Amino acid sequence: MEPLLQAGGVVVRSFLAAGEDRALADDVLDGLTRPFKELPPKHFYDARGAELFDRITELPEYYPTRAEREILVAHAADVVALTGAGELVELGSGTAAKTRILLRAMHDAGTLRRYVPLDVTESMVRATAGELVQELPGLEVHGIVGDFERHLAEVPPPEAGVPRIVAFLGGTIGNFPPGSRRRFLRGVRRLLRPGVDHLLLGTDLVKDPAVLEAAYDDAAGVTAEFNRNVLHVLNRELGADFEVGAFDHVAFFDREHEWIELRLRAQRHMHVHVGALALDVAFAAREELRTEISAKFTRRRLDGDLGAAGLRLVRVLTDPGDRFALSLSTPRR
Ligand code: SAH
Ligand code: AVI
Numbered sequence: 001m002e003p004l005l006q007a008g009g010v011v012v013r014s015f016l017a018a019g020e021d022r023a024l025a026d027d028v029l030d031g032l033t034r035p036f037k038e039l040p041p042k043h044f045y046d047a048r049g050a051e052l053f054d055r056i057t058e059l060p061e062y063y064p065t066r067a068e069r070e071i072l073v074a075h076a077a078d079v080v081a082l083t084g085a086g087e088l089v090e091l092g093s094g095t096a097a098k099t100r101i102l103l104r105a106m107h108d109a110g111t112l113r114r115y116v117p118l119d120v121t122e123s124m125v126r127a128t129a130g131e132l133v134q135e136l137p138g139l140e141v142h143g144i145v146g147d148f149e150r151h152l153a154e155v156p157p158p159e160a161g162v163p164r165i166v167a168f169l170g171g172t173i174g175n176f177p178p179g180s181r182r183r184f185l186r187g188v189r190r191l192l193r194p195g196v197d198h199l200l201l202g203t204d205l206v207k208d209p210a211v212l213e214a215a216y217d218d219a220a221g222v223t224a225e226f227n228r229n230v231l232h233v234l235n236r237e238l239g240a241d242f243e244v245g246a247f248d249h250v251a252f253f254d255r256e257h258e259w260i261e262l263r264l265r266a267q268r269h270m271h272v273h274v275g276a277l278a279l280d281v282a283f284a285a286r287e288e289l290r291t292e293i294s295a296k297f298t299r300r301r302l303d304g305d306l307g308a309a310g311l312r313l314v315r316v317l318t319d320p321g322d323r324f325a326l327s328l329s330t331p332r333r
Helices: 020-032 047-056 064-083 099-109 122-135 180-189 209-215 222-238 299-308
Strands: 005-007 010-014 087-091 114-119 140-145 164-168 198-204 247-254 259-266 270-274 279-283 288-295 311-318 324-331
Touching: 010 122, 020 222, 020 279, 047 122, 047 222, 064 099, 064 198, 064 311, 064 324, 087 099, 099 114, 099 122, 099 164, 114 122, 122 140, 180 198, 180 299, 198 299, 209 247, 209 259, 222 247, 222 259, 222 288, 247 288, 299 311, 299 324
Parallel strands: 010 140, 087 114, 087 164, 114 140, 164 198
Antiparallel strands: 005 010, 198 324, 247 259, 259 288, 270 279, 311 324
């Protein structure tokens, strides 16, 4: 396949171009024609959604990004010393803002060889690839525009003798629908060589529900805009006619499952037409559409999920406020 971009240490390949609207169409057909309506969160992230997420990471209420950055600043050099990593594969890499701390530590340790960002948002993969080869001379970047639920096999094989870290930061593991988290981790495990490679996983921790709910319902309304953005995506990509302003942002902590749920609640009875699918969808007044879950972790949940995927915890690092954890694990032999 022709790369999207190939120049001076950077190659970017896309696995989304052909048939990607089909994947969105299938998700919409599956998700909007069932009694409890639901859409997968990956469709938030068009260029505007990515920009809104970036603004979320700066909000006073949204602590996960700052907490994870604190952990990386304090421990990146230890992580590099412990793993000897020369390659960093990052799933859901986004702007790679925090990743730079790790890449810089690898560079300072003299091990840095290759960075492999994988994200659904093409503009971000292209931009980070270009920036990083400038910032870190000698670095090779192999960017992948793809879906980490479907395209892990497109990650290039590791180089012999170069230990790899697969990083999944930000707490994005919490956004998997129930049931598929462990399947995904098993897929990640296949990217890792026993005795050589590590998974670096960011998980947000269970805490006071008021703190959690504020993080997903900020006073400035940025998360509400991010949530409603998925309706703009459906209008543009599938010719739907959602009246975006007629859906209210809902965020609450489900204490039984220990996850945050984002929903969009119809203000009144509505009919929506999805042109590309020739589909009519009715919303009752106050009916809700689930757009995201964001699971929060305990040490036990982390152990359980990693263990079920054949991974063994090596270190759990937390921020001074114990809000967020960054864990290193490796395949069980
Ligand atoms: N890792 C960054 C960004 C987290 S936001 C951080 O820690 O701040 C989640 C990122 O995952 C976004 O960049 C989004 O585009 C990407 N993403 C979401 N679902 C995805 C999927 N199924 N496959 C690939 N990337 C995905
Ligand atoms: C990307 N992911 C970890 C974010 C989260 O916190 O679950 C997405 C997000 N949704 C609303 N705010 C942030």
